[in-house]
Amino acid sequence: MSDAALSPPEVTRELARDHGLTDEEYDWIVDRLDRTPTFVELGIYSVMWSEHCSYKNSLPLLKTLPQEGDQLLVEVGEENAGLVDIGDGLGVAFKIESHNHPSAVEPYEGAATGVGGIHRDIFTMGARPICALNSLRFGSLERPRVRYLFDGVVRGIGDYGNSFGVPTVAGEVYFDDAYEGNPLVNAMSVGVVEKDGIASAAADEPGCPVYIVGSATGRDGIHGATFASEEISEDSEEDRPSVQVGDPFQEKLLLEASLEALKAGVVAGIQDMGAAGITSSSFEMTASSGTGMDLHLDRVPARESGMTPYEIMLSESQERMLIVCKKGREDELQEIYGKWDLEAQKIGEVTDEHRVRCFWHGEVVADLDPSHLAAGEGAPVYERETERPAYLEDTRSFDAADIDDVPPETAADALLNLLAAPNIASKQWVYEQYDTMVRTNTVVGPGPSDAAVVRVKDTEKGLAVKTDCNGRYVYLHPRRGAQIAVAEAARNVVCAGGRPVAITNCLNFGNPYKPDVYWTFSQAIQGMGDACRALDTPVTGGNVSFYNEHPEGAVFPTPTVGMLGIVDDVRASVTAALQNEGDVLFLITPSTWMHRSEIDGTEYLATVHNRTTGDAPHLDLDEEVAVQNAARALIGDGRVQHAHDVSDGGLAVTLAESVIHADGLGADIDLPGADDHRLDGVLFGEAQSRILVSVRPGDADRVHALVPDDAAAHRIGTVTSGGLRIRVGDDTVIDLDREAIQTPYREAVATAMTAEEPADGPTG
Amino acid sequence: MTFGVVVFPGSNCDHDAYHATKHVLEQDARFIWHQEEEVGNVDAVIVPGGFSYGDYLRSGAVAQFSPIMQDVVRFAEDGGLVLGICNGFQILCEAGLLPGTLMRNESLRFTCKHVHLRVENDATPFTQRGQTGDVVQFPVAHGEGRYYADEDVLEELEATDRVVFRYADAGGTVSPAANPNGSVNNIAGIVNEAGNVCGVMPHPERCVEDLLGSDDGRLIFESMIEHRSAVAA
Numbered sequence: 001m002s003d004a005a006l007s008p009p010e011v012t013r014e015l016a017r018d019h020g021l022t023d024e025e026y027d028w029i030v031d032r033l034d035r036t037p038t039f040v041e042l043g044i045y046s047v048m049w050s051e052h053c054s055y056k057n058s059l060p061l062l063k064t065l066p067q068e069g070d071q072l073l074v075e076v077g078e079e080n081a082g083l084v085d086i087g088d089g090l091g092v093a094f095k096i097e098s099h100n101h102p103s104a105v106e107p108y109e110g111a112a113t114g115v116g117g118i119h120r121d122i123f124t125m126g127a128r129p130i131c132a133l134n135s136l137r138f139g140s141l142e143r144p145r146v147r148y149l150f151d152g153v154v155r156g157i158g159d160y161g162n163s164f165g166v167p168t169v170a171g172e173v174y175f176d177d178a179y180e181g182n183p184l185v186n187a188m189s190v191g192v193v194e195k196d197g198i199a200s201a202a203a204d205e206p207g208c209p210v211y212i213v214g215s216a217t218g219r220d221g222i223h224g225a226t227f228a229s230e231e232i233s234e235d236s237e238e239d240r241p242s243v244q245v246g247d248p249f250q251e252k253l254l255l256e257a258s259l260e261a262l263k264a265g266v267v268a269g270i271q272d273m274g275a276a277g278i279t280s281s282s283f284e285m286t287a288s289s290g291t292g293m294d295l296h297l298d299r300v301p302a303r304e305s306g307m308t309p310y311e312i313m314l315s316e317s318q319e320r321m322l323i324v325c326k327k328g329r330e331d332e333l334q335e336i337y338g339k340w341d342l343e344a345q346k347i348g349e350v351t352d353e354h355r356v357r358c359f360w361h362g363e364v365v366a367d368l369d370p371s372h373l374a375a376g377e378g379a380p381v382y383e384r385e386t387e388r389p390a391y392l393e394d395t396r397s398f399d400a401a402d403i404d405d406v407p408p409e410t411a412a413d414a415l416l417n418l419l420a421a422p423n424i425a426s427k428q429w430v431y432e433q434y435d436t437m438v439r440t441n442t443v444v445g446p447g448p449s450d451a452a453v454v455r456v457k458d459t460e461k462g463l464a465v466k467t468d469c470n471g472r473y474v475y476l477h478p479r480r481g482a483q484i485a486v487a488e489a490a491r492n493v494v495c496a497g498g499r500p501v502a503i504t505n506c507l508n509f510g511n512p513y514k515p516d517v518y519w520t521f522s523q524a525i526q527g528m529g530d531a532c533r534a535l536d537t538p539v540t541g542g543n544v545s546f547y548n549e550h551p552e553g554a555v556f557p558t559p560t561v562g563m564l565g566i567v568d569d570v571r572a573s574v575t576a577a578l579q580n581e582g583d584v585l586f587l588i589t590p591s592t593w594m595h596r597s598e599i600d601g602t603e604y605l606a607t608v609h610n611r612t613t614g615d616a617p618h619l620d621l622d623e624e625v626a627v628q629n630a631a632r633a634l635i636g637d638g639r640v641q642h643a644h645d646v647s648d649g650g651l652a653v654t655l656a657e658s659v660i661h662a663d664g665l666g667a668d669i670d671l672p673g674a675d676d677h678r679l680d681g682v683l684f685g686e687a688q689s690r691i692l693v694s695v696r697p698g699d700a701d702r703v704h705a706l707v708p709d710d711a712a713a714h715r716i717g718t719v720t721s722g723g724l725r726i727r728v729g730d731d732t733v734i735d736l737d738r739e740a741i742q743t744p745y746r747e748a749v750a751t752a753m754t755a756e757e758p759a760d761g762p763t764g
Numbered sequence: 765m766t767f768g769v770v771v772f773p774g775s776n777c778d779h780d781a782y783h784a785t786k787h788v789l790e791q792d793a794r795f796i797w798h799q800e801e802e803v804g805n806v807d808a809v810i811v812p813g814g815f816s817y818g819d820y821l822r823s824g825a826v827a828q829f830s831p832i833m834q835d836v837v838r839f840a841e842d843g844g845l846v847l848g849i850c851n852g853f854q855i856l857c858e859a860g861l862l863p864g865t866l867m868r869n870e871s872l873r874f875t876c877k878h879v880h881l882r883v884e885n886d887a888t889p890f891t892q893r894g895q896t897g898d899v900v901q902f903p904v905a906h907g908e909g910r911y912y913a914d915e916d917v918l919e920e921l922e923a924t925d926r927v928v929f930r931y932a933d934a935g936g937t938v939s940p941a942a943n944p945n946g947s948v949n950n951i952a953g954i955v956n957e958a959g960n961v962c963g964v965m966p967h968p969e970r971c972v973e974d975l976l977g978s979d980d981g982r983l984i985f986e987s988m989i990e991h992r993s994a995v996a997a
Contacts, residue, residue, distance in 0.1 A: 158874050162905070163815040165776025249774050249818030341773060435876045435905045437970050438813075440780045455975065457783070571975060 008039035008310065019046035020230070025380060032372055040310050040358060040366040044373065047276035047314060048283060051546050054379035057512040058544045061383070061525045069538040071501055079201060080121040080272065082540020083193075084502050086566055088459045091195050093127040096135070096188035096467065096506040096562040098545035101230075102243040103185040107152025112160035112246035114187040116318050119164065120272035123255050124321065126199035126262045127191030130441055131454045132161050134171040134187050135467040135506070135560045139180030141422050141752040146175075149183050151753065156246075157187070158433040163248035164255070168434035169445050170452035170466055175422045176612075178471065181550030186506040186543075188562045190465055192456060199262050202269035203285040203293065203324045206352035210293055212278070213337050213344045214254045214320040218303030220244045221277070221316025231511055231549040250319040250342075257340035258321060264336060266329035273320040279313050281322040282356055287374035292355040295348040297365070309360040324350055386522055387515035395476055398614040400599055406608075406680040411652075411733040414608050414684065416744055418649045419656060421607045425748035426660075444575055448661035450492035450645055451565065453573040462570030464498025466563050470648065471556030476601045477616035478520040482527030482559050484616060484688055487624045488647055489563035490535045494628045495643040495691060497573040497635050498565030500535060505542035505561055510554025512546045520557045528559055534621040535628070537563065574635055576644035577661035583641050583694040583719040585667060586703055587651070588630050590623035590689055591712045594672070597681035603648045604684035618687040622710075627689040630711035637706055639699040646690035652683040652726065652734060654692050656741045659724050666724055666738060669717035673729030682728060694719055765992045766792040768806035770836065770852075772827050773798065777813035777849065777969060784969040785810070789985050798830045807992050808845035809836055811852030813905070813967060823866060823908045824854035833859050845889055845988055846961045850906055853953075853963030862956055862963045863921070864913030866906075870946025874907040878978070879944050879966060881952050882932040885925045888955050889991035890962040890984050899936045900980035902966035904944050909965040911947035911954075921954060929953035929964060 009015060016026040019042055029037055029045055037045065047053055055062065067075075073083040073091050081095035099114025119129045134157055139146040161168050166189070193199075203210075221244035261267050269289075271281040278300070282293050297309045303317065323344070325333045330346070337344035351357075358366040372378030406414050418424055431446040443462055444453040451466035468489035474481030490500040505528065510517040532539055542562075548555040567573050587594070599605050600614025634640050642662075646654045651671075659666050671682065678685075695703060700715065707713045723737035767785040771778045778795065786793035796803055798816075803809055816827035827833060833855070840846045840861050848856035856862045869875055883891055883898040894900070913921065921927055929952040933942045938950045945965070953964035968981030 155873075159907075162874055162876075162907070163774070163776075163818070165814060247818070249815060249820070252776065252815075253773055432877050433874050435874070437876065437903055437905060437967075437976070438776055438780065440783060440970050440973075440976060443975055 011036050011039055011042050016042060019043065020050060021046055025049060038365055040313055041368060043310050043314050044279050044366060044368060047279055048373040049379050052275050053280055054375045055544055056380045057382050057384055057546065059376055059381050061522055064525060065529045065539040066532050067538055069502060072538060072540060080124050082502060082504055083125065083198065084540065084564060086461060088461065089195050090456065091193050091198060092190060092463060092564060093122050093125045093193055094188065094190040094504055094562065094564050095121050095541055096186050096504045096560060097121065097543040098506050098508060099185045099187060100182065100508065100545055100548055103153055104182055106243040107149045108156040109243050109245050111153040111156030111185050113244045113318055114185050115157055115160040116246045116248065116251050117274045118187045118189040119166065119251065120274065122189040122191035123258055124199065124270050124272040125193060126197050126259065127193035128259060129166045129189045129191040130439060131169045131190050131452065131465065132166050132188065133169060133465060133467050133562065135469065136171065136173045137179040137184035137471065137558060138175050139177055141175055146180065147753060153183065153185055154430050154433055160246055160248045162435040164252050165438050167436050167438050167442050169436055169442055169454060172467055173427050173430060174471065176472065176556060178556040182548050182555050184508050184548065184555065184558055186560045188467060188504065190463060190564065197262065199267065199270050201271040201285050201288065203289045203291050203350045205268060206291060206350050208268050208324045208327055208350045209330055209346050210295065210348040210350060211323045211325055211333065211344050212300055212320060212347050213323055214342055215247065215250050215317055216301040216303040216343065217312055217315045217320065218317045219307065219311055219315060222311060222314045231547045244316050244318050246318050253340040253342050254319050254321065257337045257342055261333055261336045264332060266326055266333045267323055268326045269324035271322050273322060275316060277315050277317065278322065283370045283373045285322065286356055287370040287377060290354060292351040292353045293348055294351055294357050294359065296359045298361050299345060299347045301343050301345050309358060309365045313358065384512050384518040385515040386519035388519055389516035395613045396615060398600060400678070403599065403609055405678045408679065408731045408733045411679065411683060412736055414604065415652050415656060415734055417607055418603060418653055418684065419741055420744035420748040421603060422749055422752060423603055424649045424653055425744065426746050427749060428746060429750040429753060443570055443573055444496060448577040449496055449575040451496035451498065453496050453567055453570065455570045460569050462567035462573060464493040464496040464565035464567050466492040467560055468492065469558050469560040471558040472612055473601055473616040474524055474559060475556040476614060478523035478557055479527035480616045480619055482524035483531040483621060484619050485559055485561045486528055486531035486535060486537065487619060487688055489561040490537060491628055491645045491691065493563050493565030494631050495574065495576065495645050498567045499632065500537045500563055500565045502540045503532060503537050503561050503563050504540055505559060507542065507544045508548050508555060508558040508560065509546055510549045517554055524557055524559045531621060534625055572638060574640055574643045576658060577642055578658050578665045578667065578694060578719045579641040580696065581665060581719055581721050582697050584697055584700040584715060585669065585692060585694045585717045585719065586713045587716050588627055588691045588693060588707065588711055588713050590627060591710050594714055595677045595682045596685050596687040597678040598685055598687060599678065599681050602650065602684055602686045604650065604680060619689065624689045626708065626710035627691060630707045631691045631693065633706050634693060634703065639695045639702060641694045641696065643691060643693045646692065647686065650684035650686055655726065656724055658692060659738060660742050660745050664721065666720045666722040667717055668720050669726040671716060671726065671728045679728060679733065683733065765808065765989050766794065766806045767808050767810055768794055768796045768803050769810045769812055770796045770832055771798060772816035772830065774816045774818050775812050775814035777967065781810045781812045781849065781969045784972045785985060788972045789989065791989065796832055798832050801831045802835050803832065803839050808847065808988055809839055811836065811846065811848040811855050813850030813852060816851055816855060819851065823851060824858040827855045828859040837861060840961050843958065843960055847890065847984065848963040849967055849969060850965060853965055854908065856961060856963045861961045862954060863917045864911055866908050866965065867910040867912050868908050869910055875944055876903065876905040877944065878903050880932050880934050880942065881929040881966060882936050882938060884927045884930055888928055888959050888962065890955065890987050891928055893987040893990055894983045897936060899932060899934065900983060901971065901978045902968055902981055903970045904966045906965060909945040911951040911965065913948065918948060926955050927951050928955055928962065
């Protein structure tokens with residue numbers, strides 16, 4: 001390639017196809033330009049019109065999501081991340097993004113650079129990241145390859161975040177064969193910015209110099225955005241060079257220098273370089289500002305000699321930013337970056353002509369209208385064909401009557417099986433490898449809580465944050481499954497003492513050109529919109545990741561939700577650990593039901609009966625709102641000692657976890673007779689909208705008075721110093737000591753990972 | 765009392781040490797940039813945790829050569845109080861202010877969790893507010909925290925009561941199960957011969973507020989403050 005600058009390959013329809021452009025798209029380009037694009041221009045079009053950058057197959061549907069709210073400070077899509085007003089003159093920037101494909105072939109660097117990328121999205125807005133979360137999906141831990149991927153991803157997230165110095169405070173990990181070969185790695189960052197210090201990706205003023213700051217540009221990650229827009233195949237291993245390499249130390253310097261430069265007021269506009277590097281940052285800034293840029297690519301500091309303009313425009317080298325400097329402040333800008341041992345190199349300037357022109361030693365190698373490249377403007381937009389997937393016929397025909405109900409005498413065994421299931425068992429093995437406390441704001445970290453709580457220094461407030469999505473539910477009922485993802489994330493925030501305010505989403509799906517995949521995508525978007533409207537939590541932004549497929553098929557559709565909540569008095573946050581012997585336990589449910597029989601889509605059905613089928617669990621959004629309001633009223637009254645929602649594994653697991661998280665306490669539970677309900681439905685059913693709380697005995701009488709009529713509070717037991725005992729009607733169905741439930745829960749994942757050392761190497 | 769908190773590129777517990785001393789313990793505190801040549805008018809220097817210069821070579825190996833570390837050595841030799849936390853402990857060992865070294869954790873993994881420590885010597889400026897045998901709870905967060913020294917050094921450390929903290933269980937029993945990283949003799953913190961330089965692998969600055977789960981870390985800072993006021997008086 002080294003002489004490609006002198007003699008770049010001839011641009012043809014075939015070459016365009018190799019770049020992932022359809023013939024139709026290539027024709028539009030030629031029509032628009034009225035000439036054949038140069039090789040550099042073809043590269044630019046291919047990344048800007050890739051799924052990853054253009055959202056070409058998702059934009060019309062994304063626009064149906066509720067995107068407005070009183071507390072939002074920027075419009076969706078206008079800046080790098082959503083921004084929510086939390087009062088006290090502060091805003092919170094937050095966003096989740098996928099790094100699935102890189103992690104599938106190079107788990108360590110793929111996950112690490114995912115973390116780096118999402119933090120840059122936050123600090124490019126002037127916000128200092130204060131915590132990170134991640135949402136991970138893998139195949140079965142029984143396979144060595146999966147253990148290799150899981151281990152690499154966890155180390156990658158840990159090494160990057162730990163060195164960067166931002167605590168990883170919450171997240172989720174699910175394992176299912178559906179993710180075999182195509183793990184999901186979604187990383188979320190949350191940052192705090194003073195409202196008058198919000199930075200913008202603007203390039204408004206012609207004549208302002210344009211700088212590239214941070215790391216030098218290398219050949220890593222070329223065509224990463226395009227790679228992310230294809231299915232993973234047998235040949236994907238060959239794409240390992242498309243995976244970037246992360247350097248958290250450089251990122252830490254870039255963070256400190258950039259925040260210092262913003263504070264000094266020398267920056268007119270700033271944009272991070274994520275996917276598609278200089279290309280996306282320059283084209284996005286000028287497209288939104290209605291201006292242009294002249295860029296001299298030969299001035300870009302290169303990591304190696306002989307790089308071509310094509311490679312420089314498409315490099316995804318990490319830890320770089322594009323900055324528009326205020327006129328006359330250039331020396332200060334360079335001084336600040338120099339103080340942090342970083343390069344700040346002037347590579348061009350903002351122009352008033354709406355063109356981005358790239359020069360190579362004075363010669364024009366690209367000259368394009370940024371609007372033609374930008375998502376939602378000139379970039380193509382498609383609404384794909386939809387078709388209800390055939391598998392739903394089969395899963396919906398499931399009849400629970402074909403499965404024998406759990407007999408009372410084996411209910412305890414079923415519970416122990418569930419507690420040892422990797423989807424339910426403690427993820428301590430994971431989160432102890434993350435620094436969960438650096439920056440001393442972590443009030444409630446991973447483990448004994450439904451959501452993490454991070455204080456905001458110099459205020460009374462905290463942020464309650466959580467990611468959620470049960471992909472199995474979405475697979476079985478895309479619309480309701482996505483509703484549940486939002487509802488559960490909000491419920492988790494409520495259980496921690498927070499008020500849900502907004503979400504970011506990461507939509508992980510298969511190939512959008514397959515009508516059944518697109519149908520699930522469109523249904524899930526509808527479901528997400530339903531729930532966000534009901535819970536008044538607008539969508540502030542996020543990321544779409546298509547092509548999550550492998551030779552055996554698509555992953556479970558997984559629209560991950562990252563929920564942000566505000567805790568008005570951080571000292572009043574609540575955990576999922578029982579607190580005092582003698583406390584009274586209440587189950588908050590919708591007013592019309594307490595038990596349900598369904599076992600569809602549950603972890604119980606998957607783990608104990610090895611079936612992934614049926615419908616998604618019951619959810620009615622009106623009921624959900626009523627139950628969350630009731631829990632908020634109770635927690636807001638200041639009497640709630642612990643709160644934990646009913647989710648994976650059902651009520652029995654919720655009770656067991658409340659005991660496991662507690663320090664030497666147990667629970668004695670009396671549930672009303674199941675009557676015509678299935679016992680496994682009562683114990684392990686995952687019907688939504690239920691929250692377990694405990695209060696001091698003296699406060700028990702207040703509970704009913706505080707719960708509104710559309711919800712009900714059932715007094716179901718007391719906190720003891722013993723183990724976990726559950727009676728249903730006259731039958732004692734669970735009677736286990738603390739250690740019996742703690743041991744499988746605490747050890748399952750670590751045991752799976754140490755049974756045999758993870759194979760090292762990509763082919764393991 | 766004035767604490768100086770050294771800031772290297774890659775330090776990430778610098779703000780935590782500053783917050784703990786300035787806002788929680790309500791002392792004077794200031795940052796000292798790694799390129800400064802003098803620590804200035806401070807009563808104690810904190811070398812904080814993090815990944816100085818990225819720590820890609822060996823933890824603390826580059827930081828020891830920074831301009832400021834030359835003056836920290838001078839300050840220590842003049843009797844000034846120096847506290848190295850986590851990466852700071854590694855740097856003090858590399859700089860020769862403390863004996864031994866910190867190796868990769870036995871698990872070969874980063875580990876972050878709350879651990880218990882037994883106070884082994886209450887007659888140092890870093891522990892004088894506690895009592896020998898007290899059990900405190902601090903968080904650890906490190907990948908390279910396994911203290912190691914050769915037998916002669918260990919013998920001397922033990923014989924002269926220079927081990928100030930040891931990993932223990934909640935009841936104060938020192939055992940392999942209570943050791944998070946494989947440190948020799950469960951060593952979590954030591955002082956130099958003169959007693960004015962202390963290195964600890966766990967993070968006292970992360971546990972000075974009840975809101976964050978423990979305020980046991982006050983022991984170290986309050987001891988330093990008490991020591992300073994006794995000297996000043």
